[in-house]
Amino acid sequence: MKILIVGGGTGGTIVANNVARRLVRETRDHKARITLLSASDRHMYQPGLFYVAFGQMMPDELYRDEASLLESNIDFHVDSVEGFELDNNRVITRSGKVHDYDIMVIATGSRIMPQKIPGLDEGAETFYTEEGAIKMYQALRKFEGGNVGIVVGVPHKCPIAPVEVVFSLHDFFKDRGIRDKVNIKYHYPINRIHSIENVANWAQPEFDRMGVEYETLFNIEEVDIESRVMKSMEGSEYKYDLLISIPEHHGMSVVEDNGLGTDGWIPTDRHKLTMEGYDNVYVVGDTTNLPVSKTGSAAHFEAEVVAENIASIVKIGTPVTEYNGKVYCFIEAGHDRATYAMFNYDHPPDLKDANKSMHWFKMSYNKMYWTSVRGLL
C-alpha cells in the first residue's frame, strides 16, 4: 500500500507521523510505504508569528528542520507537487518525479491574499508571514499615536486572531505609556464583533472597558494609501494612521491550477475528510472547504482521524472513525491573560473567563508544539 502525503505543515506532518507509528511492522515488511512531499525543508510554528509581531518571540524560534520531526519510516522529499492526476492515482513534482499512490492526503495549507484588495498590501501591516510580522513590530515600535485600524478579510486563518490582536495592541501601547494617544478601532465583516457568539459576548465588554471602538458589517473594498483611508463594501470609511490587516486567505495555487477547488479550497466530506468524488484522497487542514476554523488545531484533530483511518485501511481494509468538527483554540486576552474556545459540530463553545493560568498554558504550548506535531501530544 503506497501512502502519499502532500504538504509538510501541521496537518501533513501529524498524519505522516501517526500513520508511521501505527504501521511500523507493515513498513518494515514492505507492505506499506509512507512518502511525505513538502515544499520546504523547514517547518514553521505559524502561531508564533503573532508573538514576533509584538516583539515577544524571535523568528528563528519558530522553525525546526522538517526531517528532525519525522519518524524514521517516512520517506521524506523536499519536492513540491505541481500536477495532481487523481484519475491515475499519481502526482508530478517540481523536479519532474512521478509518485504513484493508493491513498493520498492533501495538506498543502493556505496563503494570504492582500492583493485582492486594492492598496491593502502596501497600506497595511500584517503578521501572517515572517517578513510581515517583523515589519509590523517595527511599525508598532515607532508609532507615537493616532488612529490604529484593524480590518478583517474573509475567509481568514485563525478566526481568534482579530480579537487577540486588539487585546495585545492595547497592552503593547499601555506598556509603552502611549495608550492615551492611540485610538484603536476594530472592523469586522459580520454583525457582531466575533463569529462565535460567546466570544463576541465576552469580548465586547472587554473592548468597552479598554476604550476600543468597533464597527461591524465592515467588509473591506479598498485602501487609499495616499489619503490613508480604507473603504468598505457597505459604504463606510475609516481614516487611519496605522492599519493592521487580517487578510483574506486562499488555498495554495497548485490546488486551483489543477482544478481541485475554487480559490484553492478542496470540496471535502465534513465527516470522512475525503475529497468529493475520490474515496482514496483525504484532505486535511486549511486546504479543505469545510465550514470549520482554519487553524493548526483543526488540522491536528483532522490529521488524527485521517491517520487512524489510513492505518485501519491498511490493517483491516476499512476506515474506523470520523471527524466530529473538533477545534480547540487558545484566546490570548492581552499579554498576561488568556481563555479558550473548544467546540465541534454538536457542541458550541462555552467560553470561560480569561486568566493567567491559560496564558501560561499557551506560552508552554508554544514550546510543546514540537511534541504535538510529532504526533506524541
Next chain:
Amino acid sequence: MSDVKVIDACNTYCPGPLMELITYMKQAKVGETLELLSTDNGTAVDVPEWVNKIGHELISSEQVNDVWHIQVKKMK
C-alpha cells in the same frame, strides 16, 4: 433551481454561517443565487441585515425541520 449553489453551514460555529456566505458570495458571479443552510436561528436575522446593507437581494428565507434555507442573489 438547479443552478443555485447550496452552502451547508449547519451545526457550525466558527467561522459561522454568515462568514461562510460571504466567502462563497465573493466567488459567485453577479446574478448568481446562493442558498445558505443553517441551524443557527440568529442566521435568519444576521443574513438579511448584511444583505440589505451591502445591496444584494434576499430571495427567500424559510425554516424547514430546524434548518434555515436562505437564498441570496448577488447584485454587485
